[in-house]
Amino acid sequence: MSTLTSTILSASLLIPGTTKQTNSPNNQLLFHKNDHYLNRIVTQKKRASFCVKALEHKVEEGVPSATIACPTVRPxxxxxxxxxxxxxxxxxxxxxxxxxxxxxxxxxxxxxxxxxxxxxxxxxxxxxxxxxxxxxxxxxxxxxxxxxxxxxxxxxxxxxxxxxxxxxxxxxxxxxxxxxxxxxxxxxxxxxxxxxxxxxxxxxxxxxxxxxxxxxxxxxxxxxxxxxxxxxxxxxxxxxxxxxxxxxxxxxxxxxxxxxxxxxxxxxxxxxxxAKWKPSLYWKNMAIEFEELSDTPIGPGGKPVDPHTTRFPLGVEWD
CATH class of the missing domain: 3.40.50.1110 (SGNH hydrolase)
Known part of the structure; x- marks a missing residue:
């Protein structure tokens, strides 16, 4: 396993709205400007999984993110x-x-x-x-x-x-x-x-x-x-x-x-x-934690259901 070392801003400086880019042979990692989550990483091709360990100041390549316990900083x-x-x-x-x-x-x-x-x-x-x-x-x-x-x-x-x-x-x-x-x-x-x-x-x-x-x-x-x-x-x-x-x-x-x-x-x-606040704090506009790792469940009708588009049961009332 190869390890890429990179200077990464401390967790307190990464939320929200800051960006940090790290280049790898296959993908470019970045913290999305509108993403509040420290460990939600967007890749251009999603061909490899990465986990940013901000407190250790390094990026590890080639390790499935689901197997690494990474701290998550929520708003x-x-x-x-x-x-x-x-x-x-x-x-x-x-x-x-x-x-x-x-x-x-x-x-x-x-x-x-x-x-x-x-x-x-x-x-x-x-x-x-x-x-x-x-x-x-x-x-x-x-x-x-x-x-x-x-x-x-x-x-x-x-x-x-x-x-x-x-x-x-x-x-x-x-x-x-x-x-x-x-x-x-x-x-x-x-x-x-x-x-x-x-x-x-x-x-x-x-x-x-x-x-x-x-x-x-x-x-x-x-x-x-x-x-x-x-x-x-x-x-x-x-x-x-x-x-x-x-x-x-x-x-x-x-x-x-x-x-x-x-x-x-x-x-x-x-x-x-x-409100014109950026980033938006409205519940329907904010990123879902670990959305990219979620499987799509099947609903009662046999069709895929996106669990992120509603907040059952109270969410319907506030649409």
Missing amino acids: KFVLFGSSIVEYGFHEGWAATLAHLYGRQVDVVLRGYAGWNSRGGLRILDRIFPKHATQQPSLVIVYFGGNDATLPQEDGHGSHVPLKEYNENLRKILTHLRSLSKETRIIFLSTPPINEKQLFGDSPPKKLPKTNESHRIYSEEGLKVCKEMNITAIDLWSKVQERKDWKEVSFIDGIHLTNEGSKVVTREILKVLKE
Whole structure:
């Protein structure tokens, strides 16, 4: 077996969009400009299998790639926020994203129920270190619902004054933007609440939070994003577009049901589909991991089926 040695950029410099070419007697190897995967190699003639071991800085020729354990670096989507994020994997929008991107992206949950923007700012450097070897391709960030809790007489609670919320959000978004030129950001504004479902027929004289306070914090978040040119989704308005939103959107008046989560999923996918980001982060446009190694299964009708063109069973709903 012959071994070709070549200077190869470290893994952290190869994702995404960088190219590196190595010549062999039979084929030219390259990292495709739009391919996120470190080890998905395109050959001009596909007559030989190669495996790039980036950490060892060498290319081995003549060894079937299926027999070599090569590390794969996937793009990473980080979901960062409070309970709307943390609970998103329970039949929610986060679970749907993880399902749709199952062969393309690692969807990472960093949700902290009960937290406000102060808490998010406090751990920002630990969750998103600036010198990490891999930065997220996308961060979906949400804080606001706990900030919007009305101030309590004893000073307890999660309330954050509107001015401070504005400042905290700016700091969070500025930090995320500094991670990488290719890190994209989507901000989710504060969704509405159903006060009757939350407080029942005998609400306290002074409500700890109101749908109006959520509107105010939603608008403040959208204002910050507009000024910073950050993509934002107006959840307060989008959830209420449905006439029966109060009946179907919430588990407890605050946290989203499956139906409520569908609004979040739909709006996120709409942004990803319509964005002019390069490379595209829309699930149907991204490369499938190890697609070139997949056999073609036979469907119930006896005809070949391409498993990469759908995300059964949830994919059909999001076409």
